[in-house]
Amino acid sequence: MTDFKTTEIRLASRPTGWPSEENFDFATVENPPLGENQVRVRNEFISVDPYMRGRMSNARSYVAPYEVGERITGGAVGRVVESTSEELPEGSLVTHQHGWSDGIQADAKTFKKVPEIDGVPNSVRLHILGMTGMTAFVGLREIAGLKEGETVFISGAAGAVGTAAGQIAKLMGAKRVIGSAGSPEKVKLLTEKYGYDAAFNYKDGDVRGQLAEAAPEGIDVFYDNVGGEHLEAALAEFNDGGRAALCGAISSYNSTEAPAGPKNMSNMVTRGLKMQGFTLGNYLYAAGDFNEQMSQWFADGKIVYDETIVDGIENTVDAFVNMMKGANIGKMLVRI
8 A cells, every 4th residue: 555645725814805825725634544444546637616615704605614734625526546445446437525625635524426427628527517506407497496587686697606507507498598797708608608689798887787787677587696785686687586596796706895786685675586596405305306307318418517626725715816806707616
């Protein structure tokens, strides 16, 4: 059995405002000999995601915060290089939640074996065929209850969840899908590649006015990744009985001041609206339906995707911060 050294990234201090390199430490780990039913995995890709910013604070949330001095956990995909497990022999491709490291040694039960797809990079297991795609699916079906013929507005539409949600909404029968993004290039991509019927650049200002122009008949469903003025705009344009699935609020994640709430919350009452936040962990029962449906859509060529790849574990923090600033198109990943 060979020696197995790994490099991992740990939380050194809790960020105030935007995270920086000073908030993280790199550590070399000398792993012990493999125990019974353990595996050693060399990661191929690791994920950087908006929710990680919330876990870097010690505020109450749906999941425990990262502990100072501990590794940043999250999604990754890699290959088993040594094993004492019959279920995960050497060479198996696996996904896991051990996070920001170039390699991991742990119990086999903490990894999930996934099939490889000819001509498709293994990184898709971290987005369109993984938790990202399922988050979009659950938000539209389980939370918003999207019905055929409805109009959908998706904020942060050029990100990993947004690009998935736009396509899924169309495949579920939405009549019109509208998205917001942060550059002219992203707006063009939404309409030319991802099937959005209309899109606008929120950095041009007047989000409410731009949404009203893009949705002259109002909206029925709002899939929110941004919060703030996007939520206020949606409340203004909702038709009676509209539903909002609140997936994220990236506009406020790095703010040092409490964000102002929407000024038009009374529309919730007068228009009979429903608004529900959600996290994927409460809807894992939908995994079977998602995997079956998304696999079929993907095989039929009905799903496209983009990846923004940063090379080298040493650049993980930069990738994370740049993702928070909107530098990515589609899923932001670090290739090890």
